[in-house]
Amino acid sequence: AQSVTQLGSHVSVSEGALVLLRCNYSSSVPPYLFWYVQYPNQGLQLLLKYTSAATLVKGINGFEAEFKKSETSFHLTKPSAHMSDAAEYFCAVRPPSQKLVFGQGTRLTINP
Amino acid sequence: EPEVTQTPSHQVTQMGQEVILRCVPISNHLYFYWYRQILGQKVEFLVSFYNNEISEKSEIFDDQFSVERPDGSNFTLKIRSTKLEDSAMYFCASSGGAGAETQYFGPGTRLLVL
Numbered sequence: 612a613q614s615v616t617q618l619g620s621h622v623s624v625s626e627g628a629l630v631l632l633r634c635n636y637s638s639s640v641p642p643y644l645f646w647y648v649q650y651p652n653q654g655l656q657l658l659l660k661y662t663s664a665a666t667l668v669k670g671i672n673g674f675e676a677e678f679k680k681s682e683t684s685f686h687l688t689k690p691s692a693h694m695s696d697a698a699e700y701f702c703a704v705r706p707p708s709q710k711l712v713f714g715q716g717t718r719l720t721i722n723p
Numbered sequence: 724e725p726e727v728t729q730t731p732s733h734q735v736t737q738m739g740q741e742v743i744l745r746c747v748p749i750s751n752h753l754y755f756y757w758y759r760q761i762l763g764q765k766v767e768f769l770v771s772f773y774n775n776e777i778s779e780k781s782e783i784f785d786d787q788f789s790v791e792r793p794d795g796s797n798f799t800l801k802i803r804s805t806k807l808e809d810s811a812m813y814f815c816a817s818s819g820g821a822g823a824e825t826q827y828f829g830p831g832t833r834l835l836v837l
Contacts, residue, residue: 643823654727654814655766655828662823701766709754709779709821710768 613638613706617714625722630689632717634676634702637683643705644685646676649716650698658700661685672696697721725749727829729815735835736805744800744832746815755798756816756826757790759783766814772798773821805836 618633636642643662647655659670666678672695676687685702699718703711728747736742748755757769770780772790789801798817802809812833816826 645825647828652830654830655816657825657827660823660825703766705823709756709771709773710781711758711766711826712768713766715765 613642613704613712615702615704615712615714617700617702617717619717620715621718621720623720623722624692626694627691630674630687630692630696630719632687632700632702632719634685634687634714635683636685636702636704638704638706640707641680644676644678645703645705645711646670646674646685646687647701647703647713648698649701655701658687692719692721694721694723725827727815727817727827729813729829729832731832732830733833733835735837738807738836739804742802742805742834744802744813744815744834746798746800746829747796748798748815748817749819749827750796752817752819752827754778754818754821754824754826755790755792756818757800758814758816758828759811760814760831761808761811769800802834805834807836810834810836 614637616635645660646658659668661678669675674689702714730745755772760766770784771778787803812831814831815829818824818826
């Protein structure tokens with residue numbers, strides 16, 4: 612069965628610093644992979660997705676993620692954190708079915 | 724930009740009562756979903772709905788749950804007899820297709836069962 616592991620339930624970085632949120636997946640077939648962001652009291656918003664085209668995927672708000680099959684990873688990065696990036700981030704995999712399987716989420720805090 | 728809407732935003736109910744959570748998916752979408760997130764836990768898939776029938780459901784989606792698309796625009800989740808452990812945030816989502824198609828999520832309904 613497909614699953615997703617996000618390393619670190621909380622990540623704290625300084626404003627302007629690199630953001631790195633880790634996601635590893637298990638899948639028996641090439642997966643579709645997604646990163647969603649959830650701001651306080653809001654729903655889930657798609658940041659980016661991997662669909663077997665380019666392995667480096669660019670998303671909204673300056674985020675990007677790289678699909679590495681050999682490492683079964685899909686880590687999310689942003690070169691320079693902004694205060695508005697504070698939110699919860701979810702990695703998800705879509706197996707050959709219709710559902711999304713989510714990781715447990717990483718809460719990102721930005722320090723001034 | 725089109726968006727998924729959900730009502731109510733919050734609902735408090737007594738254990739054993741029936742609740743209906745409502746969603747209006749994006750108008751030209753064909754696939755509809757319900758997920759839930761118990762406080763502090765993962766977002767979990769409940770059910771997907773396509774062509775007026777359930778296409779996939781999780782083990783959470785037992786006989787207490789049902790879904791319906793009553794009028795071509797709304798998509799509802801009914802919990803027949805709520806339990807304390809049904810307290811969670813319930814998210815509706817829709818997509819234009821399957822596979823790599825993006826699922827667009829609503830803002831959620833926070834359900835509290837007392």
